[in-house]
Amino acid sequence: MSEASLQRACPVCDSRRAAPHWRKAELRIVRCTDCGMIYANPVPTRMATGEFYDAAGTDYYLAPAKLESDYAAVRFERELWLFRKFCARGAVLDVGCSSGAFLYQLQQRWPGQYETLGTDASGPPLDYAESRGVAVVRGNFLAQPLGGRTFHAVTFWAVLEHLAEPKRFLEQAHAALKSGGLCFVLVPNLHSLAARLLGARYRYVYEQHLNYFCPQSLTRLAESGFEIVTIRCSHFNPVVIWQDWRGGGRAVSNVERGELLKRTTAYKQKAWLKPVKWVYGLAEKFLAAFGLADNLVLVLRKTEPPRRKDSI
Numbered sequence: 001m002s003e004a005s006l007q008r009a010c011p012v013c014d015s016r017r018a019a020p021h022w023r024k025a026e027l028r029i030v031r032c033t034d035c036g037m038i039y040a041n042p043v044p045t046r047m048a049t050g051e052f053y054d055a056a057g058t059d060y061y062l063a064p065a066k067l068e069s070d071y072a073a074v075r076f077e078r079e080l081w082l083f084r085k086f087c088a089r090g091a092v093l094d095v096g097c098s099s100g101a102f103l104y105q106l107q108q109r110w111p112g113q114y115e116t117l118g119t120d121a122s123g124p125p126l127d128y129a130e131s132r133g134v135a136v137v138r139g140n141f142l143a144q145p146l147g148g149r150t151f152h153a154v155t156f157w158a159v160l161e162h163l164a165e166p167k168r169f170l171e172q173a174h175a176a177l178k179s180g181g182l183c184f185v186l187v188p189n190l191h192s193l194a195a196r197l198l199g200a201r202y203r204y205v206y207e208q209h210l211n212y213f214c215p216q217s218l219t220r221l222a223e224s225g226f227e228i229v230t231i232r233c234s235h236f237n238p239v240v241i242w243q244d245w246r247g248g249g250r251a252v253s254n255v256e257r258g259e260l261l262k263r264t265t266a267y268k269q270k271a272w273l274k275p276v277k278w279v280y281g282l283a284e285k286f287l288a289a290f291g292l293a294d295n296l297v298l299v300l301r302k303t304e305p306p307r308r309k310d311s312i
């Protein structure tokens, strides 16, 4: 491995004691021996800095299949449902907004109820977001003053698993929230049926994912300065389990990921598949009830200032 890499402490408890957990090609996944968090270490520097997403990631986020899927009405339906349940109006910041599809849906479905702003480490998807009428701010979220603006809600949809320092992002979100503001977090669930069955063969065990959260590690990461409003799990994609089981852990290209997303989204929109969707919905509810669905979703409310190690 000749490229520059970064040694990490545990992203949840800051310990440097860890044991090997999984290996997959160049990827090294370890388990914190103090808190049990599973994370990649070391990681390529380009992954930790966001440089990867600004360069190589662009062909994925702006690929026609990915854009079509992201902008399909069903793409964020679970996230939108949950978001509306807790936040009916106000200023919303979407961190890692990519091409802006979540904020676009908020604006289109509930016009005039939200003031939206998106941000992302990758520039080209932000150009696309702007072309769809989504306001954006560019650059590293940790360095953004945001013009002194504060928000009623900050969202991280499938973002924290990509970050070398997820705690600092939550601290920055805390600073950007109004008193009592809400933070929404969605990450892949390490305890999902898919992850349990497939282990390191799962396609979401790959170099872009630096953190592998379970309910305990995610809530521990977030507990400073926030109270937990709800934690639940959602989403289920049996096609991924089937493909990865058969594939035995082979690398899945970004093009393939985009194509599968597009196909899955298309299935969800076909009326004649209603009976299948009904069974699928039942399976998702069952898995969610036992904490086995694909993603964890956490809703947090800002309480006191975050405790920093040096302030104790």
Ligand SMILES: [Zn+2]
Binding pocket: 010, 011, 012, 013, 014, 015, 032, 033, 034, 035, 036, 037
């Ligand atoms: Zn730890």
